Amino acid sequence: MATTERVLPISALDRFNARAQPRPRIAVHKFSSCDGCQLAFLNAGEALLQLAQRVDLVHFAEAGPVDPEAPVDLAFVEGSISTPEEAERIRRVRANSRYLVSIGACATSGGLQALRNFNADGAVGWTEAIYAQPEFIQSLGSATPVAEHVKVDLELWGCPVNARQVFQALRQLLFGVAPVVDKDKLCVECKRQQHVCVLVAKGEPCMGPVTHTGCGALCPAFGRDCYACFGPAENPNTAALACRFEGLGLVPEAVARRFHFINSHAPSFRAEWLKWQEPE
Amino acid sequence: MSEQREIRIEVPVLARVEGEGALELTASGGRIEDLRLRIFEPPRYFEKFLEGRGADEVLDVVARICGICPVAYQMTAVQALEQAFGVEPAPWILDQRRLMYCGEWLQSHALHIHLLALPDFLGFDNAIAMAQKHPEAVRRGLRLQRLGNDLIRLFGGRSVHPVGMRVGGFHRAPDPARAAAVLAELRDALPDAEALVAFTAGLDLPEDDQEFTSVALRHENEYPMYSGRIVSDRGLDLAVHEYPEHFEESHVAHSTALYAHLHGQPYLVGPLARLNLNHDRLSGAARAALAATGLRLPSRNMFHSVIARAVEVHEAVLQAIELLERYRPREPAHDPVTARFGQGHGATEAPRGLLWHRYRLDADGMVRHAQIVPPTSQNQARIEDDLRRSLESFGLHHDDDALRLHGEMVIRNYDPCISCATHFLKVRVRRR
Numbered sequence: 001m002a003t004t005e006r007v008l009p010i011s012a013l014d015r016f017n018a019r020a021q022p023r024p025r026i027a028v029h030k031f032s033s034c035d036g037c038q039l040a041f042l043n044a045g046e047a048l049l050q051l052a053q054r055v056d057l058v059h060f061a062e063a064g065p066v067d068p069e070a071p072v073d074l075a076f077v078e079g080s081i082s083t084p085e086e087a088e089r090i091r092r093v094r095a096n097s098r099y100l101v102s103i104g105a106c107a108t109s110g111g112l113q114a115l116r117n118f119n120a121d122g123a124v125g126w127t128e129a130i131y132a133q134p135e136f137i138q139s140l141g142s143a144t145p146v147a148e149h150v151k152v153d154l155e156l157w158g159c160p161v162n163a164r165q166v167f168q169a170l171r172q173l174l175f176g177v178a179p180v181v182d183k184d185k186l187c188v189e190c191k192r193q194q195h196v197c198v199l200v201a202k203g204e205p206c207m208g209p210v211t212h213t214g215c216g217a218l219c220p221a222f223g224r225d226c227y228a229c230f231g232p233a234e235n236p237n238t239a240a241l242a243c244r245f246e247g248l249g250l251v252p253e254a255v256a257r258r259f260h261f262i263n264s265h266a267p268s269f270r271a272e273w274l275k276w277q278e279p280e
Numbered sequence: 281m282s283e284q285r286e287i288r289i290e291v292p293v294l295a296r297v298e299g300e301g302a303l304e305l306t307a308s309g310g311r312i313e314d315l316r317l318r319i320f321e322p323p324r325y326f327e328k329f330l331e332g333r334g335a336d337e338v339l340d341v342v343a344r345i346c347g348i349c350p351v352a353y354q355m356t357a358v359q360a361l362e363q364a365f366g367v368e369p370a371p372w373i374l375d376q377r378r379l380m381y382c383g384e385w386l387q388s389h390a391l392h393i394h395l396l397a398l399p400d401f402l403g404f405d406n407a408i409a410m411a412q413k414h415p416e417a418v419r420r421g422l423r424l425q426r427l428g429n430d431l432i433r434l435f436g437g438r439s440v441h442p443v444g445m446r447v448g449g450f451h452r453a454p455d456p457a458r459a460a461a462v463l464a465e466l467r468d469a470l471p472d473a474e475a476l477v478a479f480t481a482g483l484d485l486p487e488d489d490q491e492f493t494s495v496a497l498r499h500e501n502e503y504p505m506y507s508g509r510i511v512s513d514r515g516l517d518l519a520v521h522e523y524p525e526h527f528e529e530s531h532v533a534h535s536t537a538l539y540a541h542l543h544g545q546p547y548l549v550g551p552l553a554r555l556n557l558n559h560d561r562l563s564g565a566a567r568a569a570l571a572a573t574g575l576r577l578p579s580r581n582m583f584h585s586v587i588a589r590a591v592e593v594h595e596a597v598l599q600a601i602e603l604l605e606r607y608r609p610r611e612p613a614h615d616p617v618t619a620r621f622g623q624g625h626g627a628t629e630a631p632r633g634l635l636w637h638r639y640r641l642d643a644d645g646m647v648r649h650a651q652i653v654p655p656t657s658q659n660q661a662r663i664e665d666d667l668r669r670s671l672e673s674f675g676l677h678h679d680d681d682a683l684r685l686h687g688e689m690v691i692r693n694y695d696p697c698i699s700c701a702t703h704f705l706k707v708r709v710r711r712r
């Protein structure tokens with residue numbers, strides 16, 4: 001089910017190394033997240049060992065090396081910014097990195113935890129509901145994408161991102177090639193794989209028509225509707241899709257919830273959610 | 281005057297129960313006076329996000345609590361939701377769930393043993409450095425980890441936040457040809473898994489006997505994974521819904537993670553607790569490989585957790601082979617479900633230990649209230665207890681570096697979460 005890979009093998013980094021000394025320095029940083037995106041590296045198996053031979057992994061706490069303040073050529077950032085300490089730390093990461101790549105929904109749109117941004121009394125009320133002693137909890141009222149805090153050179157969507165995405169970005173940036181990110185909608189990939197359309201054939205409220213491609217059209221392959229974990233595609237026609245959902249029998253609140261999920265803070269999804277809050 | 285020194289150990293970047301953590305201890309005359317494991321988890325409010333969501337949305341939300349064990353969260357939630365809806369899944373569905381769950385045990389345990397724990401026992405800073413000297417051990421770990429991921433993918437399309445589960449069963453039954461390919465891989469991996477048990481038992485593990493209470497699920501005839509009653513080695517024997525009457529979650533000033541206690545006392549969940557309570561439920565081959573190591577059970581040495589993990593890798597491979605050998609696809613891959621008002625509980629064994637969920641649903645089957653007790657908050661009090669005892673028996677006269685390394689090793693041993701397990705503890709010593 002993997003889409004065809006038209007990227008350089010990791011061994012191509014040897015040419016980079018021959019030209020430029022010292023070896024490229026890479027960091028993987030974690031903010032508020034589930035750790036799922038870093039697994040794109042940790043689950044890569046042999047490719048991870050090859051990578052470790054060709055670059056210096058100076059900071060990647062899950063894999064072992066810890067040196068969060070070291071200057072690097074390329075920093076991958078997972079997770080959203082949700083505490084005062086994180087807002088501080090992301091500035092230092094930016095200052096120490098030549099390129100900064102946000103990986104995953106959390107880092108790129110705030111992710112699932114950005115749902116807190118819409119809570120009427122802010123996260124404060126929730127803290128009180130969950131923790132017996134809320135005064136001990138340090139938290140910002142919001143969980144926001146990295147790009148709302150510092151400049152981001154490349155955004156990789158997905159919850160989680162996969163190995164193909166991160167290794168492709170790594171090669172392209174280290175070779176000084178402008179990174180190419182496929183901007184198609186999920187539907188295109190789904191049709192390419194010749195799945196039965198779950199929206200047309202089964203009447204499921206599939207988010208494929210407005211969702212960023214990249215996952216390999218997994219949900220339609222399983223006969224279920226996409227829930228947009230890869231975030232909004234470029235120029236998504238969210239209004240038309242929302243009306244279609246209503247036509248399928250979804251009540252306005254259920255239509256709103258389709259956009260108010262993994263990438264609720266992404267502007268186009270946020271706007272559509274707002275529209276369905278108080279339908280005329 | 282006895283020598284009193286204040287030792288401060290800091291974990292600058294903790295995770296899963298992620299964020300920042302620190303360990304502070306004050307010692308005097310060779311004894312620890314005060315010890316606090318501080319965990320600063322950026323609160324992510326998952327239980328609140330669940331309110332107002334429908335049952336199938338719940339599965340996609342809870343997976344995202346943890347990228348390392350999304351399957352455990354989905355399994356526990358689906359069990360609770362089906363109970364609330366009065367659905368009894370068919371045996372075929374229960375079999376496939378155990379099979380998928382075996383994948384997560386394999387993936388998570390192989391990763392922890394080889395990439396996280398082994399560098400401690402073989403004397404390396406990390407697995408990447410270790411791979412130069414012990415490439416075969418690292419490759420074996422990566423192979424078993426990949427196999428676990430393949431097994432999850434069979435049912436969920438991807439191994440992190442898989443998309444295949446639904447209330448009532450699965451969206452799609454695995455394709456028989458792909459299932460056969462994974463079965464062949466599993467058979468090939470059996471020697472690896474068996475060798476791993478002997479390998480971990482042969483490690484030079486610290487000797488450190490402690491008193492603790494083990495808590496795990498217990499099933500009539502299976503090694504516990506997807507279901508069972510909640511038992512302890514002190515006579516506790518509960519139905520899943522009785523959990524809140526005996527276990528209490530509290531919030532202490534020095535940590536944002538919630539602490540769980542059993543009748544006011546710390547307790548252990550996870551591989552060693554499971555093995556202590558359930559070694560008689562292992563399949564024949566796993567029991568034989570374990571017996572060959574000479575390990576006496578129940579064990580009171582927390583460092584035997586790495587052996588317990590290896591035994592469970594072996595067991596997961598054996599179970600998965602057995603389940604796949606009788607695999608037949610089913611159409612549809614799920615039973616019908618009607619949403620309704622109700623309450624349901626779920627408890628399963630995540631790789632790191634007992635995971636407990638409770639949902640209250642309204643008449644449309646939407647979540648009114650959710651409660652989730654993950655293994656790490658259950659082990660937190662036990663980790664503090666362990667640190668206190670093992671640092672004392674290790675000897676507080678050791679220098680800061682040695683104390684830090686030992687403290688880190690103790691924490692990692694619980695596999696509290698992949699990232700919190702790998703971070704450095706900083707030691708600062710102040711003498712008064």
Ligand code: SF4
Nearest residue numbers: 036104105106159160
């Ligand atoms: S984007 Fe998704 S997979 Fe990645 S860290 Fe966030 S919740 Fe986890």
Ligand code: SF4
Nearest residue numbers: 215219226227228229
């Ligand atoms: S939710 Fe959509 S984007 Fe995410 S895996 Fe499913 S099909 Fe792909």
